[in-house]
Amino acid sequence: MLRHSENQVLLRKVVRDFVEQEIAPMAHKIDEEDTCPVELFQKTAQLGFNGVFVPAEYGGAGLGYTEMAIVLEEIGRHSAGLAVGLVAHYMGVYAIMTWGSDEQKQKYLPLLCSGSFGGLSITEPGGGSDFAGQKTIGQPVGGEWILNGRKCFITNSHCMGVNVLTARTGEDDKGRPQISAFIIEGDTPGHKPGRKEKKAGLRGSYTGEIILDNVRLPQENLLGKPGDGAKIGLGTLGEMGRGGTAAAALGIVRGCLEESVKYAKERIIYGKPLAKLTNIQFLIAQNRTDYEAARLLTYNAAGMKDAGKPCASELSIAKYFVVETAVKAAKRTMDLMGGYGVISDYPVNRYLRDAVAAIPACGTSHIMQVIIAGGELRK
Amino acid sequence: MKIAVCIKPVPDPNHYNKITVNPETKLLERKGIPMVINPVDKNAIEAALQLKEQAGGKVVLVSMAPPDAREKLTEGLAMGADEAFLLSDRAFAGSDTLATARVLAAGLKKIGGFDLILAGAESADSGTSHIPSQLGELMGLPHLNHLIELNLEAASLKMKTKIEYGYAEYEGNLPMVLGVAKEINKPRYTTLMGVVAARNKPFTIWGLDELELDPASTGLAGSPTQPGELHLPRHGRKAELLEGEPGDIAGKIVAILRAAGVLV
Numbered sequence: 001m002l003r004h005s006e007n008q009v010l011l012r013k014v015v016r017d018f019v020e021q022e023i024a025p026m027a028h029k030i031d032e033e034d035t036c037p038v039e040l041f042q043k044t045a046q047l048g049f050n051g052v053f054v055p056a057e058y059g060g061a062g063l064g065y066t067e068m069a070i071v072l073e074e075i076g077r078h079s080a081g082l083a084v085g086l087v088a089h090y091m092g093v094y095a096i097m098t099w100g101s102d103e104q105k106q107k108y109l110p111l112l113c114s115g116s117f118g119g120l121s122i123t124e125p126g127g128g129s130d131f132a133g134q135k136t137i138g139q140p141v142g143g144e145w146i147l148n149g150r151k152c153f154i155t156n157s158h159c160m161g162v163n164v165l166t167a168r169t170g171e172d173d174k175g176r177p178q179i180s181a182f183i184i185e186g187d188t189p190g191h192k193p194g195r196k197e198k199k200a201g202l203r204g205s206y207t208g209e210i211i212l213d214n215v216r217l218p219q220e221n222l223l224g225k226p227g228d229g230a231k232i233g234l235g236t237l238g239e240m241g242r243g244g245t246a247a248a249a250l251g252i253v254r255g256c257l258e259e260s261v262k263y264a265k266e267r268i269i270y271g272k273p274l275a276k277l278t279n280i281q282f283l284i285a286q287n288r289t290d291y292e293a294a295r296l297l298t299y300n301a302a303g304m305k306d307a308g309k310p311c312a313s314e315l316s317i318a319k320y321f322v323v324e325t326a327v328k329a330a331k332r333t334m335d336l337m338g339g340y341g342v343i344s345d346y347p348v349n350r351y352l353r354d355a356v357a358a359i360p361a362c363g364t365s366h367i368m369q370v371i372i373a374g375g376e377l378r379k
Numbered sequence: 380m381k382i383a384v385c386i387k388p389v390p391d392p393n394h395y396n397k398i399t400v401n402p403e404t405k406l407l408e409r410k411g412i413p414m415v416i417n418p419v420d421k422n423a424i425e426a427a428l429q430l431k432e433q434a435g436g437k438v439v440l441v442s443m444a445p446p447d448a449r450e451k452l453t454e455g456l457a458m459g460a461d462e463a464f465l466l467s468d469r470a471f472a473g474s475d476t477l478a479t480a481r482v483l484a485a486g487l488k489k490i491g492g493f494d495l496i497l498a499g500a501e502s503a504d505s506g507t508s509h510i511p512s513q514l515g516e517l518m519g520l521p522h523l524n525h526l527i528e529l530n531l532e533a534a535s536l537k538m539k540t541k542i543e544y545g546y547a548e549y550e551g552n553l554p555m556v557l558g559v560a561k562e563i564n565k566p567r568y569t570t571l572m573g574v575v576a577a578r579n580k581p582f583t584i585w586g587l588d589e590l591e592l593d594p595a596s597t598g599l600a601g602s603p604t605q606p607g608e609l610h611l612p613r614h615g616r617k618a619e620l621l622e623g624e625p626g627d628i629a630g631k632i633v634a635i636l637r638a639a640g641v642l643v
Contacts, residue, residue, distance in 0.1 A: 006450065006453075007574060007575070007578060009450075010450065010453060010454060010457060010574050010577070011571060011574045013454070014454075014457065014568065014569035014570075014571070014573075014574060015571075017568065017569070018568045021568075043568075046570065047568055047569075047570045047571060048570045048571030048572045049571065052571055056572070056575075061570075061571035061572050061575060062572075062575060063571060063575065067571070071571075
């Protein structure tokens with residue numbers, strides 16, 4: 001039986017209080033205006049959301065990945081777009097926390113916990129899944145690194161405070177591309193946002209290009225060792241991004257369940273609430289069952305991560321299942337609501353757009369299937 | 380400055396439509412309804428935390444409630460209070476406001492040393508507004524209720540209370556007992572760091588024996604007011620389908636309205 005501790009129950013309550021008062025009222029507006037309420041990030045920082053799993057010595061709340069998932073589910077319940085912005089932030093935080101030197105942790109984690117946006121920049125126009133094929137170059141020149149290139153589909157691109165970015169820095173002994181990871185402060189000369197994408201869903205966080213035009217970095221901005229880029233980039237995507245995206249999408253599934261119940265009770269048809277119709281009950285039962293399965297997968301994977309157990313497969317399973325389930329639940333809930341499901345006065349069509357947009361985040365469902373199958377076939 | 384805040388767990392006002400009356404016992408059926416800190420009590424905690432931030436000191440939560448109220452007190456500790464006391468005993472069950480005030484006063488006296496005692500002006504479930512005044516009387520301290528403004532200046536308090544047409548201004552010296560209205564402030568959001576810290580803060584449970592109270596002064600036995608019969612108001616709707624020509628139907632409607640006393 002998966003059961004949260006009393007502290008986790010209280011944490012969920014305090015996060016929900018904030019989300020219902022501060023985020024829910026603006027969720028429709030930020031979707032309509034396709035904007036990111038960056039000022040809200042300062043408030044979430046003060047409450048400890050931005051550094052939920054960061055040790056207290058670096059300014060975090062000192063909690064774990066289960067608590068991170070609770071924060072993301074609660075925010076995702078009303079604004080999956082905002083939640084995914086926080087997932088991208090967490091990826092930058094996680095990379096520095098896991099692979100950073102003591103000096104890097106001391107310098108950047110307090111910044112990231114106190115309101116500066118983090119992010120992870122891997123994907124390039126040539127593709128995100130072809131990690132080794134990235135063309136951004138990092139050249140060692142006179143004791144510095146000079147970076148040039150272009151990243152795309154980067155969440156938090158236009159509000160980035162601390163960017164963890166991968167670049168090609170040479171070749172290894174076997175002639176394969178050597179990828180390294182760097183920490184770049186958002187206002188470093190030559191580091192700038194490019195095109196801002198207009199997304200179908202997950203509006204509420206910025207996604208766009210990062211341009212690197214002769215960005216000069218000192219040696220101390222190299223994260224890990226030269227050639228650690230794959231370990232850091234793919235490790236962060238796998239261990240943090242996928243679990244985070246699953247939790248944000250879990251919020252969408254819960255939103256579908258709650259909205260379907262609310263509508264079925266309120267909508268009167270043939271003189272009775274819609275909820276009295278058996279076929280409507282089937283839809284609600286499916287939403288409830290989907291939420292339960294999605295919840296168990298998400299928190300099981302987060303719990304494994306907290307326990308320090310290998311969980312790459314479980315995180316991919318959760319991400320694959322929860323996001324695909326969110327798409328189905330949103331479509332099902334729109335079916336239940338008929339015409340009202342389509343109009344923007346009701347949030348469910350936003351849930352569908354958000355769920356669909358969550359599919360490519362941190363690896364598409366097909367990539368998740370490849371990872372899951374790989375895990376099985378290697379046994 | 381040592382400040383006590385008396386808080387009460389109440390059924391979540393967002394779920395009041397689910398509360399029913401047991402036809403046998405005439406007691407409220409609250410099964411499945413989550414309990415929350417009485418909303419205006421959170422304003423009292425906020426007022427106490429602001430005073431502590433201004434003058435230093437300690438904020439102590441005190442509640443008379445069943446044992447499962449521990450989580451509500453922990454929530455107050457997570458908000459920033461320093462210590463909590465739960466006054467809980469089967470002998471306290473069924474207490475009216477006076478018996479409740481006796482228990483709270485006994486707890487407050489036993490803890491001792493308070494410069495200020497705060498409470499919410501009224502509870503969301505019973506809404507009597509009795510407790511602040513009863514506490515003040517039992518403890519021999521000046522008391523005011525429905526505060527909408529509270530400023531500490533040296534050792535004196537400048538206060539505004541809500542009255543029917545406007546407000547009244549007061550000035551008084553500590554110690555006092557004050558009931559705060561929701562207009563006084565906006566309670567802060569609880570931080571995750573506060574949640575982490577809450578479990579390590581001192582928490583004490585006292586029953587009848589520790590408070591050295593006479594059983595006859597608490598619970599149903601010590602309550603001069605006891606509820607009589609409780610009934611839910613009926614909100615039934617009656618529908619009648621009228622058939623015929625429009626003119627005939629209009630005549631029937633007028634007759635029905637006259638019979639119901641709506642039209643004279």
